[in-house]
Amino acid sequence: MNAPATCTILLLAALLLIAGSVSSNPMPVMFYGNVMLDGKPAPAGTVITARTHAEDCGSWIVDQPGTYGQAPGSNVTSFVVDCPSIRQNDRIHFFLNGIPATETFDYRQPGSPVNLLLTADGQALPEVNFTVSGTEGTAPFVAGFTDTSGFAATSFSWDFGDGSSPSFARNPIHTYTRPGVYDVHHIAATSSMLGTADRPGIITVYPRGDFNHDWKIDADDVAYLGKMERGEVAPDPNADLNHDGVFNESDIATLLYFSTGK
Ligand SMILES: [Ca+2]
């Protein structure tokens, strides 16, 4: 290799290093390859979606059965997977019509398009999950539910277990007004797939005034209210029993009123 060629290569390498070090926004990764559903080429119309644990990253609709994207050099665009807040080594999951694919990809700053075979079993149910802002407290208890299903669901249903009407929001907030232990049943679906998540007994609501959560309203709760006032235990948003904006002796008077069964 002659000297000018060596210099050119070194210069290019230096430029690439600079380009790599100043780049802060994640770059999309392009994918292409074969796609199999139930051991057969995925039919035209199969929707491939990509997402991380936190966000949707794009989708591709199969045109030629059994393939998606295109090989490098083709004039057809590859499947561009773009997750705006992804970080190095975050895992990208793929779904075929909402069914989790066996294959995943750990994100790295991309070079050329990635050849990735995608396979899924159409008999498998899509993975449905949710989180809740809190699982226990005194009545009335407000719980915020967040759908964290690992696929691009478009419709949602929630049964809160307390006999109330179901919600069809993706991330509903529900108020439990009566004491009890409640099961939550969540459904997430696309036009072609449906999955469920059941959490028996996930929510426990204690009677109002039962600040120490022992199902009784008595002197122990008065003592617990005192600890709350002094900041020794976490405050209960329902501790302001007389709704005057502060925790103090006047709330204890209301608590005593409850303790008589009112
Ligand atoms: Ca109690």
Ligand SMILES: [Ca+2]
């Ligand atoms: Ca008060």
